[in-house]
Amino acid sequence: MAILEIKGLRKSFGGLAAVAGVDLEVQDGHIDSIIGPNGAGKSTLFNLISGYYPCDGGQVFFKGKDITGLTPQKRVKMGMGRSFQVTNIFPKLTVFENIQATIIYRIGKGINFFSDVRKYAAEEIEEILSMVELIEQADDMAGILSAGDRKRLEMGIVLATAPDLLLLDEPTCGMSPAETSNTIELIKKIAQDKSLTVLFTEHKMDMVFSISSRITVMNFGAIIAAGKPDDIRANEKVQQIYFGENRCSSK
Numbered sequence: 001m002a003i004l005e006i007k008g009l010r011k012s013f014g015g016l017a018a019v020a021g022v023d024l025e026v027q028d029g030h031i032d033s034i035i036g037p038n039g040a041g042k043s044t045l046f047n048l049i050s051g052y053y054p055c056d057g058g059q060v061f062f063k064g065k066d067i068t069g070l071t072p073q074k075r076v077k078m079g080m081g082r083s084f085q086v087t088n089i090f091p092k093l094t095v096f097e098n099i100q101a102t103i104i105y106r107i108g109k110g111i112n113f114f115s116d117v118r119k120y121a122a123e124e125i126e127e128i129l130s131m132v133e134l135i136e137q138a139d140d141m142a143g144i145l146s147a148g149d150r151k152r153l154e155m156g157i158v159l160a161t162a163p164d165l166l167l168l169d170e171p172t173c174g175m176s177p178a179e180t181s182n183t184i185e186l187i188k189k190i191a192q193d194k195s196l197t198v199l200f201t202e203h204k205m206d207m208v209f210s211i212s213s214r215i216t217v218m219n220f221g222a223i224i225a226a227g228k229p230d231d232i233r234a235n236e237k238v239q240q241i242y243f244g245e246n247r248c249s250s251k
């Protein structure tokens with residue numbers, strides 16, 4: 001079954017078609033990726049899927065429901081979790097509190113503020129922190145974390161929204177090779193342990209080819225190829241657009 005289905009999705013900025021009619025399906029339980037040169041439209045597509053930008057045309061179906069007009073918050077509540085290319089955390093809260101704030105937001109009401117708020121949801125927070133390997137940094141201020149730890153915290157924050165689908169925009173951007181391979185293993189493990197579906201964008205091809213079930217290649221807002229890693233590796237059009245250097249940018 002497709003957990004996510006996109007039909008004819010479009011978004012322009014001024015005269016520029018950033019996403020120019022994209023069709024895409026992500027099957028339940030897959031780890032799939034979207035690749036393409038800088039400016040291909042990957043982040044814009046993620047912003048349309050998560051509802052962060054309204055689309056100019058097309059439809060998004062999540063778990064079989066048309067969610068095209070829903071707010072980002074409603075999509076999160078339905079089980080769509082996303083991270084941003086640029087890390088999105090509360091720098092003045094501790095690592096523990098960052099996860100806790102997300103859980104409180106998710107649960108919304110029913111919190112008894114006369115109880116010890118500091119321990120609220122401690123068990124779930126610890127489970128998430130151990131999953132993203134941040135237990136030892138639990139009391140550190142999020143603003144002082146290394147780039148790799150920050151990305152892991154961001155993944156923890158997304159997990160705290162209790163997602164079924166994880167949208168990760170360049171999860172290893174800014175990481176060293178060692179941190180990158182650690183993160184690949186982490187994503188695989190989390191996806192397996194929590195039965196999550198993952199759709200991610202990435203410029204590091206080793207990572208893309210090692211964990212994707214299916215790869216979609218974008219260029220100038222359109223899909224130019226889609227298929228299994230071996231098919232994409234052998235695709236001439238893909239090889240041509242990867243002639244130049246592309247890397248993650250912190251826009």
Ligand SMILES: Nc1ncnc2c1ncn2[C@@H]1O[C@H](COP(=O)(O)OP(=O)(O)OP(=O)(O)O)[C@@H](O)[C@H]1O
Nearest residue numbers: 013016018036037038039040041042043044045249
């Ligand atoms: N908010 C915006 N306003 C105007 N133009 C935008 C906006 N967001 C993206 N664009 C433009 O849309 C195009 C697609 O950008 P997008 O960020 O989606 O590409 P990308 O594939 O994520 O690139 P990268 O690999 O560098 O992250 C680019 O030409 C970009 O300049």
Ligand SMILES: [Mg+2]
Nearest residue numbers: 042043044085
């Ligand atoms: Mg991007």
